[in-house]
Amino acid sequence: MQLDEAVRGRRSIRKYRAESVPDSVIDSLVDLARHAPSSMNGQPWSFTVVRDAELKRRLAEIKNQYCPAEKRDFRADFLIGAAAVIVISVDRAASHDRAVENGVLAAATLMLAAHASGLGTVYMSAYRDDEPAVAEAVRQLLGMPGDVLPISILPLGYPDEVPPAKAMRPLREVVFHERYGVR
Amino acid sequence: MQLDEAVRGRRSIRKYRAESVPDSVIDSLVDLARHAPSSMNGQPWSFTVVRDAELKRRLAEIKNQYCPAEKRDFRADFLIGAAAVIVISVDRAASHDRAVENGVLAAATLMLAAHASGLGTVYMSAYRDDEPAVAEAVRQLLGMPGDVLPISILPLGYPDEVPPAKAMRPLREVVFHERYGVR
Numbered sequence: 327m328q329l330d331e332a333v334r335g336r337r338s339i340r341k342y343r344a345e346s347v348p349d350s351v352i353d354s355l356v357d358l359a360r361h362a363p364s365s366m367n368g369q370p371w372s373f374t375v376v377r378d379a380e381l382k383r384r385l386a387e388i389k390n391q392y393c394p395a396e397k398r399d400f401r402a403d404f405l406i407g408a409a410a411v412i413v414i415s416v417d418r419a420a421s422h423d424r425a426v427e428n429g430v431l432a433a434a435t436l437m438l439a440a441h442a443s444g445l446g447t448v449y450m451s452a453y454r455d456d457e458p459a460v461a462e463a464v465r466q467l468l469g470m471p472g473d474v475l476p477i478s479i480l481p482l483g484y485p486d487e488v489p490p491a492k493a494m495r496p497l498r499e500v501v502f503h504e505r506y507g508v509r
Numbered sequence: 510m511q512l513d514e515a516v517r518g519r520r521s522i523r524k525y526r527a528e529s530v531p532d533s534v535i536d537s538l539v540d541l542a543r544h545a546p547s548s549m550n551g552q553p554w555s556f557t558v559v560r561d562a563e564l565k566r567r568l569a570e571i572k573n574q575y576c577p578a579e580k581r582d583f584r585a586d587f588l589i590g591a592a593a594v595i596v597i598s599v600d601r602a603a604s605h606d607r608a609v610e611n612g613v614l615a616a617a618t619l620m621l622a623a624h625a626s627g628l629g630t631v632y633m634s635a636y637r638d639d640e641p642a643v644a645e646a647v648r649q650l651l652g653m654p655g656d657v658l659p660i661s662i663l664p665l666g667y668p669d670e671v672p673p674a675k676a677m678r679p680l681r682e683v684v685f686h687e688r689y690g691v692r
Contacts, residue, residue, distance in 0.1 A: 328511060328512065329510050329512045329515045329541075329625045330541055330625075332512045333545075334544050336544070338546055352684075353680060353684065356683065356684050357680055358512075358516045358517070360678065360683060361516045361517050361675075361677070362516075363519075363620070363631070366579075369677070372684075372685060372689065373683055374685040375684065375685065375686050375687070376687060377687065394605075396549075396605065397549065415689070422580070423577065423637075423638070424634065426609050426610065427613050430613040431616075431617050431632065433614075434545065434613070434617030434618065435516055435621075437546070438512055438618075439512065439513070442512045442513075448546070449546045449614065451607065451610060454606075455606070468687075468689050469688040469689045469690065469691075471689070474689065494543060494552070495543065497539060497540055497543070500555050501535075501536065501555075502555060502556065503557075503558050504557070504559060504651075505557065505652040506652045506653040506654070506657065
């Protein structure tokens with residue numbers, strides 16, 4: 327798929343068909359994601375592929391438990407219906423104080439690759455700056471050592487919904503020249 | 510360009526030809542970047558296109574001044590040689606406590622779009638968690654209000670170097686099944 331087609335066509339997908347996603351397809355997504363840039367080329371990523379129903383249920387529970395009030399409309403129960411959930415984590419030492427950036431750069435690539443493979447996903451965070459219990463719960467659940475930081479949770483499945491096109495903010499509203507606010 | 514070709518072919522580029530980059534090309538990159546996912550579809554981004562030599566010099570100065578010891582080999586002087594530097598910032602309220610994630614998701618898309626347009630760039634951060642003076646200096650320089658958070662600095666130019674292919678960590682080292690460390 328062409329890059330611009332992948333970028334424009336991707337949507338956040340929270341409803342998936344029951345069909346499973348082969349390991350070989352997931353490997354091909356991770357294969358691309360690990361080409362993302364990383365601080366000092368540290369490639370600090372790990373990709374934990376969760377298919378076990380109980381683990382998916384517990385991930386959803388963690389997300390629901392620590393969901394900020396304003397996001398309560400977006401419950402995480404749909405994670406259970408994903409064929410797989412990829413949890414992206416980052417080795418603290420290898421990410422040179424840029425754990426979040428490194429994790430998200432890989433996640434962004436993986437999401438585009440998923441769409442290009444006919445899969446749906448949606449970006450979810452695996453931590454909260456103001457609530458260390460979130461990352462700690464994910465870490466405990468998946469057996470991550472203390473120096474491994476869970477960053478992103480990406481459910482994967484063949485889409486069973488077609489979200490409407492997004493209304494985009496106009497370009498001239500978001501591009502400034504030389505200084506902020508100057509059009 | 511195909512997505513996988515863009516992902517695999519992109520490199521961090523720090524040396525650029527003198528050739529300028531038309532506004533229309535930069536608009537086309539931002540046009541794609543704003544299709545990145547954002548928290549609750551807040552689309553909190555602004556893209557400030559810096560071409561002014563003195564502003565580029567000051568950005569390089571800020572990056573050099575606050576560079577951590579371990580990254581001193583990567584001086585930021587090369588920013589001055591970029592045809593343009595795009596500073597991605599995020600509106601705090603519209604990013605729902607996910608300013609960094611939102612900024613980086615747009616940056617990742619913009620970097621792929623740049624490569625697909627024959628341009629080079631390299632990911633740089635516009636803040637440090639442990640040193641608020643960095644974001645404050647960028648904000649002052651570009652006239653950003655206090656509720657706007659500078660996240661990424663992306664120099665842009667036609668590449669004048671061909672970095673060698675990266676040695677990638679093997680897939681089997683980075684993919685785990687069900688739990689961290691389980692292959």
